[in-house]
Amino acid sequence: MxxxxxxxxxxxxxxxxxxxxxxxxxxxxxxxxxxxxxxxxxxxxxxxxxxxxxxxxxxxxxxxxxxxxxxxxxxxxxxxxxxxxxxxxxxxxxxxxTLEDFRVLANVLEAAKKYSLAEIKRMACESLFSPEILEANSLRCFVIACRSCMQDECALAARYTLREPLVPTWFEEIELITSTELLALLTYHRKCGTAIQTLKDDFSWMNTQYPQWTAAPWMVGKTPSGSPCCTRSSSRRYRLFPGTEAAQWFEAFMDSTFLDMQDKPCVETVHRNIEKAVQTVRQGDCRHCSVAVPGGMRDFGVLLIDKVEELIGKVELDLKF
Structure with missing residues (x-):
C-alpha cells in the first residue's frame, strides 16, 4: 500500500x-x-x-x-x-x-555487524582502536568494543584504561554497557594493581641488573667508594641488598609508586614517579646523587616497567561474548 x-x-x-x-x-x-x-x-x-x-x-x-x-x-x-x-x-x-561522536560510532559498528558490512567494521575498528584514540578515550573505546562484542578490542581497550583511576569519573557512554561488563573492567583493573604489588615484597627481579649495592650505590645513599652521602631509611622496608638499607628518597619513591599503581597500574605511573624522584634528589644537597640519580633512575625505570608490563600481561579480562 x-x-x-x-x-x-x-x-x-x-x-x-x-x-x-x-x-x-x-x-x-x-x-x-x-x-x-x-x-x-x-x-x-x-x-x-x-x-x-x-x-x-x-x-x-x-x-x-x-x-x-x-x-x-x-x-x-x-x-x-x-x-x-x-x-x-x-x-x-x-x-x-567522520564518526567523531562515540555514540554514533557505537551504533554504526553494531549496524555494520548486523548487516554483514565486514569492510566497514574493519575500517571503523582500525580508526577507533589506534594508539592515539585509545590513549585519549580508552573508556569510551571499551564501551564501544563491548557494544559490538569485539573480544580482542575489549581486552586492548581495558589495558589502556589502566591509565585511568580504578573508579573512573562518570562519562556519558558508561550508560551503554551492562553492570556485568563494568564489573569485569573494574575487577581486571584491581587484579592488575594487586599483581604489581608483589614486586615490592620480593626484589629478586632486580638481581640480574643490580647483583650488589656497588651496581647502584645511589640507591642506598652511598658513593661508589662506599662512603655515606644521603640519608638512609631506618624502616627496613626496602632491604635491596643484604645488610644495606635504601636511601630515604628511594624509599619514598617506592612507597609512592606502588601506592599510585594500586589506582593506576600502568607504565605512565612509573614514569611520573621517577621524574618526581629525580627532581627531589636534584633539590637536595648531595652532589654525588644529583649527578648519578637521573640516569640511574631512568635505567631502573626501564627494568621496573618491563616487570610491570610482564605482570599485567598475565592478567586476563574475564569477559566473554
Whole structure:
C-alpha cells in the first residue's frame, strides 16, 4: 500500500536521489533513497534481501511504497544510517562520515555487524582502536568494543584504561554497557594493581641488573667508594641488598609508586614517579646523587616497567561474548 498519510521526510543528499530504486526508513521516520547496487556490493545481507522475490501492492496489503519505491523499515536512527550508508557508497559520490561522536560510532559498528558490512567494521575498528584514540578515550573505546562484542578490542581497550583511576569519573557512554561488563573492567583493573604489588615484597627481579649495592650505590645513599652521602631509611622496608638499607628518597619513591599503581597500574605511573624522584634528589644537597640519580633512575625505570608490563600481561579480562 502507498503511504498516503506519510509522516516521514527525505534524508539529505545524496540520499534523496530521484533515480534511487529503494527506500530505507530509519526508526525516526527519515527516508533514505538509495541504490540497491551499492548496498549489495557492500553487504551480502542486502544482496540477499534485494534478491528475494518482492510482493506487489496487488498481492499484499503489507507492502509500503512511497513515490513508487518499496520502503524497508530499519531499526537504526537517521544519524546512524546516514553515517553507515556514506561508508557503503563510492567515495566520489558522498562526503565520508567522520564518526567523531562515540555514540554514533557505537551504533554504526553494531549496524555494520548486523548487516554483514565486514569492510566497514574493519575500517571503523582500525580508526577507533589506534594508539592515539585509545590513549585519549580508552573508556569510551571499551564501551564501544563491548557494544559490538569485539573480544580482542575489549581486552586492548581495558589495558589502556589502566591509565585511568580504578573508579573512573562518570562519562556519558558508561550508560551503554551492562553492570556485568563494568564489573569485569573494574575487577581486571584491581587484579592488575594487586599483581604489581608483589614486586615490592620480593626484589629478586632486580638481581640480574643490580647483583650488589656497588651496581647502584645511589640507591642506598652511598658513593661508589662506599662512603655515606644521603640519608638512609631506618624502616627496613626496602632491604635491596643484604645488610644495606635504601636511601630515604628511594624509599619514598617506592612507597609512592606502588601506592599510585594500586589506582593506576600502568607504565605512565612509573614514569611520573621517577621524574618526581629525580627532581627531589636534584633539590637536595648531595652532589654525588644529583649527578648519578637521573640516569640511574631512568635505567631502573626501564627494568621496573618491563616487570610491570610482564605482570599485567598475565592478567586476563574475564569477559566473554
Amino acid at each position: 502507498s503511504d498516503s498519510q506519510d509522516p516521514s521526510s527525505y534524508a539529505s543528499p545524496p540520499f534523496d536521489h530521484e533515480k534511487a530504486d529503494v527506500i530505507l526508513r530509519s526508526s525516526n521516520n527519515v527516508d533514505f533513497r538509495v541504490f540497491k547496487l551499492f548496498l549489495s556490493l557492500a553487504s551480502p545481507f542486502f544482496e540477499t534481501l534485494f534478491n528475494l522475490p518482492q510482493p506487489s501492492e496487488e498481492t499484499s496489503t503489507d507492502v509500503v511504497t512511497k513515490d513508487g519505491l518499496p520502503v524497508i523499515p530499519l531499526s537504526e536512527d537517521s544519524e546512524t544510517l546516514d553515517s553507515l550508508l556514506r561508508l557503503c557508497y563510492p567515495c566520489t559520490l558522498v562526503e565520508i562520515a
